[in-house]
Amino acid sequence: MSYDAWILLTGSLVGLTCGVTGALLVLRKMSMLADAISHTVLLGIVGAFFVTQSLNGLPMLIGAAIVGVLTAFFVQMLDSSGVQSDAAIGVVFTSLFALGVVLISFVGDSVHLDVEHALMGEIAFIPWDTLTVQGMNLGPKAVWMLGFVFLINVLFITLFYKEIKLTTFDPQFAALLGIPVMFIHYLLMGMISLSTVASFDSVGAILVVAMLIVPGATAYLLTDRFLILLILSGLIGILSAVTGFAFAVLFNVSIAGSMACATGLYFILAFIFSPKHGILMKQIRKYRLSSEQS
Amino acid sequence: MNALSVQNLTVTYDKTPVLQKVGFEIPKGSLTGIIGPNGAGKSTLIKAILQLIPRISGDIQVYGKPYHRQRRLIGYVPQRSEVDWDFPTSALDVVLMGRYGHIGLIKRPGKKEIQIAKEALRKVGMEEYQDRQISQLSGGQQQRVFLARALAQDAQIYFMDEPFVGVDAATEKAIIQLMQEWKEEGKTVLVVHHDLQTVEDYFDHVLLLNKSPVGCGPTQKVFTMENLKQTYGGSLKFLGENSVVLQERV
Amino acid sequence: MFDLLSNANTQWVLIGSIMLGFASGVIGSFVLLKKQSLISDAMAHATLPGVGLMYIIFEYKSIPLFLIGATITALLATYSIQLIIKHSRIKTDAAIGSVLSVFFALGIVFLTYISKNTSGNRSGLDDFIFGQAASLVASDVRMITIGSAILIILSALFFKEFKITIFDPLYAMGLGLPVRFLNLVLLGLVVGIVVIGIQMVGVVLIAALLITPPLSARYWTDKLGRMTILSGVFGAVSGVAGTVISTIGEGLPTGPIIVLCASIIFLFSLLFGSKKGFIPKVVSTHEL
Numbered sequence: 001m002s003y004d005a006w007i008l009l010t011g012s013l014v015g016l017t018c019g020v021t022g023a024l025l026v027l028r029k030m031s032m033l034a035d036a037i038s039h040t041v042l043l044g045i046v047g048a049f050f051v052t053q054s055l056n057g058l059p060m061l062i063g064a065a066i067v068g069v070l071t072a073f074f075v076q077m078l079d080s081s082g083v084q085s086d087a088a089i090g091v092v093f094t095s096l097f098a099l100g101v102v103l104i105s106f107v108g109d110s111v112h113l114d115v116e117h118a119l120m121g122e123i124a125f126i127p128w129d130t131l132t133v134q135g136m137n138l139g140p141k142a143v144w145m146l147g148f149v150f151l152i153n154v155l156f157i158t159l160f161y162k163e164i165k166l167t168t169f170d171p172q173f174a175a176l177l178g179i180p181v182m183f184i185h186y187l188l189m190g191m192i193s194l195s196t197v198a199s200f201d202s203v204g205a206i207l208v209v210a211m212l213i214v215p216g217a218t219a220y221l222l223t224d225r226f227l228i229l230l231i232l233s234g235l236i237g238i239l240s241a242v243t244g245f246a247f248a249v250l251f252n253v254s255i256a257g258s259m260a261c262a263t264g265l266y267f268i269l270a271f272i273f274s275p276k277h278g279i280l281m282k283q284i285r286k287y288r289l290s291s292e293q294s
Numbered sequence: 295m296n297a298l299s300v301q302n303l304t305v306t307y308d309k310t311p312v313l314q315k316v317g318f319e320i321p322k323g324s325l326t327g328i329i330g331p332n333g334a335g336k337s338t339l340i341k342a343i344l345q346l347i348p349r350i351s352g353d354i355q356v357y358g359k360p361y362h363r364q365r366r367l368i369g370y371v372p373q374r375s376e377v378d379w380d381f382p383t384s385a386l387d388v389v390l391m392g393r394y395g396h397i398g399l400i401k402r403p404g405k406k407e408i409q410i411a412k413e414a415l416r417k418v419g420m421e422e423y424q425d426r427q428i429s430q431l432s433g434g435q436q437q438r439v440f441l442a443r444a445l446a447q448d449a450q451i452y453f454m455d456e457p458f459v460g461v462d463a464a465t466e467k468a469i470i471q472l473m474q475e476w477k478e479e480g481k482t483v484l485v486v487h488h489d490l491q492t493v494e495d496y497f498d499h500v501l502l503l504n505k506s507p508v509g510c511g512p513t514q515k516v517f518t519m520e521n522l523k524q525t526y527g528g529s530l531k532f533l534g535e536n537s538v539v540l541q542e543r544v
Numbered sequence: 545m546f547d548l549l550s551n552a553n554t555q556w557v558l559i560g561s562i563m564l565g566f567a568s569g570v571i572g573s574f575v576l577l578k579k580q581s582l583i584s585d586a587m588a589h590a591t592l593p594g595v596g597l598m599y600i601i602f603e604y605k606s607i608p609l610f611l612i613g614a615t616i617t618a619l620l621a622t623y624s625i626q627l628i629i630k631h632s633r634i635k636t637d638a639a640i641g642s643v644l645s646v647f648f649a650l651g652i653v654f655l656t657y658i659s660k661n662t663s664g665n666r667s668g669l670d671d672f673i674f675g676q677a678a679s680l681v682a683s684d685v686r687m688i689t690i691g692s693a694i695l696i697i698l699s700a701l702f703f704k705e706f707k708i709t710i711f712d713p714l715y716a717m718g719l720g721l722p723v724r725f726l727n728l729v730l731l732g733l734v735v736g737i738v739v740i741g742i743q744m745v746g747v748v749l750i751a752a753l754l755i756t757p758p759l760s761a762r763y764w765t766d767k768l769g770r771m772t773i774l775s776g777v778f779g780a781v782s783g784v785a786g787t788v789i790s791t792i793g794e795g796l797p798t799g800p801i802i803v804l805c806a807s808i809i810f811l812f813s814l815l816f817g818s819k820k821g822f823i824p825k826v827v828s829t830h831e832l
């Protein structure tokens with residue numbers, strides 16, 4: 001496959017994985033927790049580096065998953081001790097993220113781990129960082145990692161579909177039925193952390209937020225069905241990746257940044273033109289109604 | 295056998311106990327009104343029984359067994375469901391959620407479940423709206439959907455927190471009818487209720503509560519002016535018409 | 545080390561950091577009570593495209609121009625959030641998250657455009673991301689100090705009006721207070737502190753200075769007046785400690801260090817705070 005094709009595939013996988021998982025957080029009104037986790041996984045990655053002294057995929061995944069779940073845990077703790085939840089999120093993620101950034105500055109220059117990388121990712125290098133097994137070139141590592149995480153996410157969502165749906169819609173009722181609400185919560189946080197860290201190399205810790213939240217919010221404007229919303233969100237993620245890539249090539253700018261901007265573009269389109277919930281359609285309906293009456 | 299037995303239940307939010315050493319028993323097949331002033335701890339009592347909030351102490355038995363082993367027998371209609379009304383889900387979908395406890399982890403609802411859910415919607419007169427997204431229902435209709443969900447749950451003991459607030463007379467009637475049906479099927483129903491005038495018409499049992507139970511038992515025996523005075527304290531005079539009615543009766 | 549601290553420039557930077565920390569602590573108290581902590585984070589992230597755009601348009605580095613650009617995009621972001629919440633079913637959290645991430649992404653796109661497509665280099669612009677006290681020149685510091693002072697004075701002037709409009713806007717309206725105007729003033733204060741602070745603390749973390757100190761102060765008092773002052777003090781201490789540490793340990797980014805100092809104060813307050821602090825609470829529950 002060509003260089004560009006690999007980049008497109010990687011970006012699309014980021015869009016798909018983050019789109020599907022992130023939509024769940026949008027529905028749970030926890031978008032900002034996604035924002036928080038995607039910042040704090042940086043600490044997990046730096047931590048994994050200090051422990052293993054290498055930038056290896058698996059320890060990074062584990063470190064990120066741990067810190068991601070810890071973030072959710074700290075927020076939950078502050079929240080239940082009476083701190084208002086937006087401030088709880090703010091204080092936890094800025095603290096852990098600041099710690100991660102400071103620790104990074106202790107990492108030597110020889111190691112490829114720096115702040116810019118953390119923010120923007122380096123999708124342009126992805127195709128060269130390939131996985132080779134017994135001399136065979138199997139394509140970029142990031143693609144394997146993203147594919148793997150996507151499958152895990154889909155597996156969990158399929159297995160716990162109705163539990164996820166119910167705990168999202170009405171957690172109190174779910175608790176009453178004996179559904180393990182907290183387990184599902186942390187399962188989702190784990191999925192978000194995995195998605196974030198798998199995307200980290202390509203789009204960076206902060207731009208991944210756009211991929212997590214915006215496609216989900218866009219899909220929320222387009223459909224009234226749960227399953228369709230998840231699928232749509234994944235598709236919008238892919239579409240954004242492709243559009244963003246085209247823009248980036250055209251104007252010679254950051255690929256990841258432009259993919260994230262593309263999510264915004266589709267959001268604006270849905271915000272205005274969505275057949276059910278777009279402002280234009282609402283206006284037209286209002287207009288028709290008033291002209292019918294007169 | 296008692297459907298519900300509560301002993302030594304103490305609940306605090308911060309430091310001061312909201313409920314202190316509450317104990318009472320509710321017989322099977324009864325229709326009980328839980329009555330008390332604002333802040334008496336009625337909602338708290340229900341939430342504590344259902345273990346939705348932590349408690350300091352207390353033993354709760356449902357049909358003679360500890361609560362956590364009887365979860366499936368319990369239905370709950372909250373004061374007002376605090377859900378996201380824009381959630382991508384239809385009325386039928388919501389009712390179907392009442393079956394999730396029966397289906398078990400991981401498995402999916404099948405034809406039988408859908409049939410039960412549809413039947414429940416029909417009973418509350420909402421079958422035409424089964425595919426509506428829930429934000430496109432009126433407040434009373436939403437309340438009916440949640441009632442249908444409780445119905446689909448096929449519980450043995452129901453807790454309803456002020457089900458009549460903000461619903462029209464027709465819906466109130468529908469709810470009462472449903473409660474009567476449940477009672478006839480031998481199910482037990484507990485309802486938090488504020489309108490003192492209708493207590494005697496609706497309920498065969500009452501639980502008077504103000505931080506601790508003032509009285510609990512058959513309506514004729516417990517629902518007396520004296521007990522009410524004790525429950526509402528000095529605030530009874532604020533009850534206006536109701537207390538006048540009561541005074542005449544007593 | 546004392547050499548460094550007796551250096552006139554460093555002293556000015558320290559004074560600037562104290563003023564900035566104090567002002568952000570004070571304004572943060574209002575933001576916290578108005579439940580707008582994360583909106584301020586979105587504003588902060590949204591300043592980045594403004595800075596980049598100014599450079600693309602005028603092709604030269606001028607801090608005042610950058611700050612004007614930052615103000616414009618920050619306000620635009622705030623307006624977008626309100627627009628989305630008001631005119632769609634999207635909830636606050638998703639609206640904030642979307643606007644924050646897309647504006648920031650736009651900023652990154654502009655920065656890469658600058659480095660790849662214009663003759664200039666973007667060094668110096670990158671400092672806006674995490675802040676760099678060491679790169680501040682005298683005029684920057686003067687602006688930070690004077691700007692913070694103005695913001696503090698405004699907060700003091702409008703203190704009692706803010707208090708009532710935040711607590712009960714309808715009642716305030718009934719009293720005949722210009723609630724909309726006061727909200728605008730508060731918005732101005734927040735944008736002001738964010739814009740002034742990004743050079744030193746950076747767009748990614750400046751919101752922490754608005755969130756963490758007031759949250760810490762809340763553990764020590766229930767009174768808004770005291771809370772505001774205490775929060776200002778916490779902010780000032782974090783600012784000065786962070787600046788000193790990052791100046792001594794060369795290459796340490798200033799913003800994250802300042803934020804870490806604020807976080808340590810928060811942790812301490814969480815554990816020992818006289819109101820609602822963890823340990824006093826445990827002790828008093830035992831007495832019960």
Ligand SMILES: Nc1ncnc2c1ncn2[C@@H]1O[C@H](COP(=O)(O)OP(=O)(O)OP(=O)(O)O)[C@@H](O)[C@H]1O
Binds near residue numbers: 332
């Ligand atoms: N989440 C909470 N945190 C702290 N205190 C609470 C909380 N919820 C309720 N309380 C307090 O507990 C007491 C009992 O509240 P509860 O909601 O059980 O009253 P209620 O009898 O249902 O009143 P109402 O008739 O108004 O519904 C009240 O004094 C209330 O202030």
Ligand SMILES: [Mg+2]
Binds near residue numbers: 336337338373455
């Ligand atoms: Mg109540």
